[in-house]
Amino acid sequence: MDPLAELMQAVKARGRGAAIGYVCSYTPEELLEASGESYTRVIGSNSTELADSAIPTFTCRFARRCLQQMLEGELKRVVGAYTCDTVRGVASIASWRGVESCFINIPRDISKKRSLEYLVRELEKLAEFLGAAEGGVEEAIEVCEEDRRAVMRLAELRAVEEPPVTGVEAYLVELSGMLMPKRRHLELVQELLDTLPSRSGATGARVMLIGSTLTNIKLLEAIEAEGCVVVYDDLCTGCRFYWGLAPASGKPLERIAARYVSRAKCPCVTPFSERAEYITEQARRFRVQGAIFLLQKFCDPHLFEYPALRERLESIGVETMLFETEEGEAEVEKLRIAVGGFIERLGG
């Protein structure tokens, strides 16, 4: 089977059947891998019926769908990181309703020794909860790092003039890695990388995406249907999950903790100045002409930084547009039209 087709299948299956679910890209997947149990990222159910009677509807819909998935009871256990206020709320409700769960705190300034020590303590707590033995963690780190390297290699190829993959294809690679067994994902990405030299390049205005989560691929398809190519995404269900590697040596949990220093920055745990620097650097590196803020409605961390980040991008010549979404089917056409106007502004 074509590797992309299998990755697409994994996205469609949404990790169904896994025993453990994890919330947030700041969850150390190495510990899940080392647990020996099947696991998946929680990306939500289609319905929000149970969740809507548990949390106000002015909570982002993605989070409500995730809460729904947790309350439906298919997952035996849920783990994650307390990053945004909504995740805290969702985790608190799930725990209160008896879902077996364990969440960790991510210190804000991990460059400090005491903060790093604190994070290691949190990781120990999670490792214990998951039953991840130290030897297993070491091996799991290698698998996860190999997968990250492969996905980042693919992402880096999008910096060239005519990228060998479209934004939709690259995103399938990224999202599927959170929803299927890690080793199989790695094999497929490597297989795909081997076929890339023979592919023709994608053309169109070069665009980057900024936001938190995206699970409705049709939205991404609608963007590229308007004649642009998404060459980088700053999404936590996309590149942000993979970007940055752990140091090559050290104690396993310290290596995992240290990776958090170098990984892609999320607005929940990163001061704005660092985030703005990171985003503008990526915009330059991937030579983007425009940035689309594809924000989940009610996603406070991103909405807070939007005005200043927009200003920063525009100051380096990157045009921007904002589209708030709840990922509904009716939004697909609206987004397509909005992007059409945006591409015209880019001169595409």
Next chain:
Amino acid sequence: MRASRLASAREISYAIGARVLAAKLYREQGGKVAWVTALSPVEVLYAAGIMPLYPEQYSAACGAFKTSLKLVEKAEEAGYSQDLCSYFRCHIGHVLSGEGPLGGLAKPDILLLSGNLCLTRVKWWEILSEKLKAPLFHLDIPFVAEEDSWHLEYVRWQIEELMEFLAEAGVEVTLDSLKRSVELSDEASKLWNEVMDLRKVRPCPMGARDAFTSMFLIVTCPGHPVAVVLLKRLLKEVRERVADGRGALEEEKFRVMLDNIPTWYDLWFVDYLEERGAISVAETYTYSVWSPRLDFSKPLESLARKYLYAGLNESFERRIKAALEVAKEFEVDGAVIHVNRSCKPYSSWAYELKNALRDELEIPSAVFEADMTDPRVFSREQVRTRLDALIEAMSERARR
């Protein structure tokens, strides 16, 4: 008939307003001013002679002065979403336009941020730091679902770091001055808790309006003598009412508990309840969160504990159990739960709290959605319907 007001609570409201004006004079004379988030260790600032101002409280005041709408619209014009916290929008609207009541807030020399209640304030203070180019200290307080020892150590270490940060800014905090400030803070806690506990008495001596006004003192001045002085006066007045058997209402029919930050621009719902004989005897917003007892011989550990186990920073398990305890001790007949669009962390427990009150104690609730400072999403009609249903349910419960 509405609740009769306490003279000492009115004094407190004057003192709070006066602080905003005093800060300007203080700064003009060379004193340092800090903008701080609520539930930050201001005991350290008071020990250093720095005057803390609270943008959140200022936004609440803007609501009460009915100027918040104009300010939130200023923020929205600048690109900030209408879905963001209205305290933030109100304050950033003030920063961007210079407009606001009481002549505005004195500019800060230092920004102090505690991450114990929400991420909103983290992003807010980062924006302030960018805009005002003022040095920011971020006290990174983890969320405490479990009582693990390393959380406390982590926060304690950061309070030491805060003292170093202040020393670098040219302000020394000695251990003796910190102990004194923590001692004053503890005294204020003790007084506040006594006042709150006296509301268990039937008839209840103090209503919600006085509680909301007075709480600003325990929020903003722990560690400053003014809190002790004014809370003593408040306690004295409340005690007198209790001794005389005088309630805030002439005829107390129902005892209710209010949840969440109130709709500052329109406390009509409080009056509506009082006119029907329902007095608020406890508010989850005013009660206990602000006033744990402190051991001044261990100032750093005491402060770390106070600001770590800080209300919204704790698990539902702890918070809901505490709320049920209050409902029992205060003999609450019903609850009014404000699902506040501006405070997601506070509102995320609304339905669980309502269910727990009903299932554990057979206490009915009225739940309404609104916003603490943005009046555009408040509908008296919607709230009235819910309150009428609550009164009916409480009457029914009383008949059983």
